[in-house]
Structures are given as C-alpha cells and as structure tokens.
Amino acid sequence: MKKGAQRLVLSDKLGGESQFGVFTRGIQMPKFDDVYFTMTESDVLSYVVEKAKIFSKEEQLSCEEIGDGNLNYIFRVRDAKTNRSVIIKQAGPFARISEEFEVSPERNRIEYDILKLQNELVSNLVPRVYQYDPIMNCTLMEDLSDHLILREALLQKKVYDHLAEDISDFMVGTLLMTSDLVMDHQAKKILMGTFINPELCNITEDLVYTEPFYDCDRNDMIEGTKTFVSEFIWQDEALKLEMAKAKFNFMTSTQALLHGDLHTGAIFVKEGSTKVIDPEFAFYGPIGHDVGNLMANFLFALVHAKVTKDSEKDAFSDWLKDTTRQTLDLFIEKFSDQYDWAVTEPMALVKGYKNYYIEEILRNTATSAGAELCRRIIGIAHVKDMTAIESLTLRAKAEEICLRIAKVLILEASTLKEGRDYLRVFDSVTLMVLESSL
Numbered sequence: 001m002k003k004g005a006q007r008l009v010l011s012d013k014l015g016g017e018s019q020f021g022v023f024t025r026g027i028q029m030p031k032f033d034d035v036y037f038t039m040t041e042s043d044v045l046s047y048v049v050e051k052a053k054i055f056s057k058e059e060q061l062s063c064e065e066i067g068d069g070n071l072n073y074i075f076r077v078r079d080a081k082t083n084r085s086v087i088i089k090q091a092g093p094f095a096r097i098s099e100e101f102e103v104s105p106e107r108n109r110i111e112y113d114i115l116k117l118q119n120e121l122v123s124n125l126v127p128r129v130y131q132y133d134p135i136m137n138c139t140l141m142e143d144l145s146d147h148l149i150l151r152e153a154l155l156q157k158k159v160y161d162h163l164a165e166d167i168s169d170f171m172v173g174t175l176l177m178t179s180d181l182v183m184d185h186q187a188k189k190i191l192m193g194t195f196i197n198p199e200l201c202n203i204t205e206d207l208v209y210t211e212p213f214y215d216c217d218r219n220d221m222i223e224g225t226k227t228f229v230s231e232f233i234w235q236d237e238a239l240k241l242e243m244a245k246a247k248f249n250f251m252t253s254t255q256a257l258l259h260g261d262l263h264t265g266a267i268f269v270k271e272g273s274t275k276v277i278d279p280e281f282a283f284y285g286p287i288g289h290d291v292g293n294l295m296a297n298f299l300f301a302l303v304h305a306k307v308t309k310d311s312e313k314d315a316f317s318d319w320l321k322d323t324t325r326q327t328l329d330l331f332i333e334k335f336s337d338q339y340d341w342a343v344t345e346p347m348a349l350v351k352g353y354k355n356y357y358i359e360e361i362l363r364n365t366a367t368s369a370g371a372e373l374c375r376r377i378i379g380i381a382h383v384k385d386m387t388a389i390e391s392l393t394l395r396a397k398a399e400e401i402c403l404r405i406a407k408v409l410i411l412e413a414s415t416l417k418e419g420r421d422y423l424r425v426f427d428s429v430t431l432m433v434l435e436s437s438l
C-alpha cells in the first residue's frame with residue numbers, strides 16, 4: 001500500500017484538518033507531521049519555518065513554484081534579506097503530465113537516497129541535498145537557479161566547453177562504480193533492494209519500450225508524422241523485434257545503478273559547472289539505457305539546430321557535434337581506464353572480458369538511443385527541441401530525420417562503436433531527407 005494514501009485514509013477516519021493543524025482523535029498535530037498533502041506556495045512558506053526549520057519567521061521569505069517537468073512540484077524559497085535560497089521538491093500522487101499515471105509519492109525517497117549516493121561518487125556534478133521528509137514526500141536541496149537547463153541552453157545555442165568531460169565523468173563515476181565490476185557483489189545486491197523502483201520503471205517500459213511501436217491510444221503525434229510512423233515504424237517487424245529485445249534487457253539487466261532518465265532536461269549547466277538532477281527513475285538496469293538516452297537527446301538538439309539553421313551560429317553546431325562525439329568517446333575511454341584500476345573481480349579481469357562488456361554497453365546504447373528518439377516523437381512525453389519548431393511542415397521534417405536516425409541506431413546497433421558513428425548517421429540522414437525536400 002502507498003504510504004501517503006494509507007495515512008490519508010487513517011486520518012480521514014480519525015480526525016480532520018484545520019488551518020492550525022491536523023486533529024487526530026482530538027489531539028492537535030503540527031500541520032506537516034501527520035498527513036501527506038500536496039503543498040501550495042503558502043504551505044511551503046510555513047513548511048520551511050515550522051517543519052524544516054531552515055528559515056525563521058523573521059526572514060523576508062518568498063516562494064515560487066518553478067517546476068515545468070512531467071511529474072513533480074518544485075518550489076524555490078528565497079530570503080530577500082540574505083538572498084539565501086533553497087529548493088523544495090515534492091512528489092505528487094499523480095504525474096503532472098497526466099493523471100493516468102498514478103505514482104506513489106514515496107519515489108521522492110529514491111531520489112533523496114540516490115542524490116546522497118551520487119554526492120559521494122561525483123560530488124561536484126550533482127546538487128547538494130539537505131533534508132528528506134518521508135511524511136510530506138519532499139526533499140530540500142541546493143538551489144541551482146544560476147544554472148540553465150541544458151535543453152534550454154542548447155535551444156539558445158549556448159556553448160559549454162566542459163560539458164563532454166563533465167557528463168562522461170558523471171556516467172563513469174555513477175555507472176562503473178555501482179556495478180558488479182567494482183562493488184562487492186553482496187553489497188550491490190543489497191543496494192539493488194534500496195532502489196527497486198517498480199512504478200517508474202513501469203512508466204519507462206510502457207512509454208519508451210512499448211507504446212511508440214504500435215498504434216497506442218496514448219500516443220500523440222502531429223498529423224504529418226503519424227502518416228510516416230504508421231508505415232516506417234509500425235510495419236517494420238525487424239525493428240519491433242529489436243525493441244522487444246531491448247525492453248526485456250531493460251527489465252532484466254542489473255548492470256549498474258542508473259540515473260534512469262538522463263536527458264538534457266535533467267542537466268543544469270553554467271560556465272564551468274554541470275549538475276545532473278532529477279534521478280527519481282533510478283534503478284539497477286542496463287548501462288546503455290542512460291548513455292543512449294543522453295546520445296538521443298544530443299541528436300534532438302542537433303536536428304533542431306540543423307532545421308532551424310542560422311548561418312551565424314554554425315560554430316554552435318560544430319561545437320554540439322564535437323560534444324556529442326566526445327561524450328561517447330570520453331565515456332568509453334574513461335570507463336576503460338577506470339576498469340583497469342578499479343575492477344578487482346577476477347573473472348572480469350579475464351582477457352577479452354572488458355572489451356566484451358564495453359561492446360555490449362555500446363550496442364545497448366544505440367538501441368536505447370533509438371527508442372528514446374522514437375518515444376519523444378510518437379509518445380505522450382515530447383521534447384521542446386521538436387515542439388518549439390513552429391512550422392508544422394518543418395517539424396514533420398525534423399521528426400522524420402529523428403525517426404530515420406532511430407531506425408539505423410536500432411537495426412545497426414552493433415556498428416555504432418564510437419562518437420563519430422552517430423555523427424555519420426546524423427549527417428547521412430539529414431542530407432538525404434533535406435535534399436529530397438528541396
């Protein structure tokens with residue numbers, strides 16, 4: 001039974017709520033100590049003083065709900081006198097994108113636990129976390145308002161020279177280091193228990209690895225794309241077979257503790273700093289799911305830049321291509337180097353095993369990247385890289401490019417061995433689609 005729901009039922013039976021707090025059998029309980037509820041901005045102002053005790057009544061506090069994600073409520077509280085600020089992230093009982101997705105607010109515990117672990121593994125690349133509240137299902141964390149969400153930054157054609165280094169460090173630091181290659185196997189199995197995440201995994205199994213590949217009611221496409229998808233994706237039995245394999249790999253592989261939703265909307269950037277946020281989809285799964293997710297989202301940004309081409313911004317596209325290529329190449333290089341000093345498991349040191357392991361990651365990376373490209377176009381959860389293209393004709397072109405790239409990644413996954421292979425596919429598909437439309 002879901003924690004929040006259970007408490008709601010109990011308290012409904014035993015008491016009620018007033019503006020002063022919750023009454024349970026005639027005893028007044030402090031407002032935030034008993035019953036979970038989704039907070040408003042004004043609740044959060046009381047919460048940070050009365051429950052979290054990180055601000056006092058004397059401060060000049062303001063609170064703003066700043067979230068625009070699919071799932072949670074994000075509040076920023078700031079003290080005007082000192083400019084001190086904090087983020088309160090609260091999980092609601094439903095996804096914001098659609099109430100069809102009922103998800104236990106307890107997922108906030110997973111997010112807090114993994115952020116604490118990531119603060120040990122890659123402390124400079126994640127926000128600091130201060131408190132977790134298992135009643136209100138919220139976490140207090142560092143305010144990164146001086147950073148920009150990477151997806152937005154890429155749409156604004158901003159350049160960050162440190163990005164490929166940082167994000168490859170994040171992936172190697174969190175993935176290799178939580179795998180059986182490095183961890184004590186029993187400790188790893190216990191950690192897997194902490195991060196069993198069935199509800200959010202179920203969302204990914206449905207939205208990423210299933211629904212885009214048939215005419216599912218929940219899919220949501222522009223007309224021009226739907227005609228293309230009906231034949232190009234839904235009629236392709238070879239592609240669907242590869243996606244069936246990928247789905248079962250996602251459900252059964254326990255290689256490493258993944259971020260689980262590693263797209264450019266889950267990365268904050270500013271000059272000299274990269275912070276990966278939003279790891280509530282974390283679970284033990286196949287490494288390629290994280291790496292592929294990121295590669296797909298770089299490809300979305302590349303396609304956006306290509307179709308909205310502005311000749312004065314050619315330097316941006318060159319940088320983004322380099323970053324896409326380097327992210328994968330640096331990931332492979334660092335994973336391989338750190339394997340040599342961090343891996344102690346004797347069978348993982350058998351000659352040839354490292355290459356076999358990395359090759360499997362790369363195959364899964366290509367397939368997962370293909371799935372992410374398809375699902376953001378065909379499915380319910382879109383990306384601004386596509387939706388921000390105002391002309392529907394141009395958007396359909398951009399989406400066709402992404403879907404054609406996806407198909408090559410899925411059907412030729414074993415040929416995608418390094419960063420330049422992704423650029424080769426991007427270049428040849430864009431050339432073919434854009435030339436044919438001239």
Ligand code: SR1
Nearest residue numbers: 070095097101207261381
């Ligand atoms: C119902 S949640 C839809 C999507 O938003 C999240 O960020 C994940 O990417 C999920 O698939």
Ligand code: MG
Nearest residue numbers: 069261266278
């Ligand atoms: Mg998210």
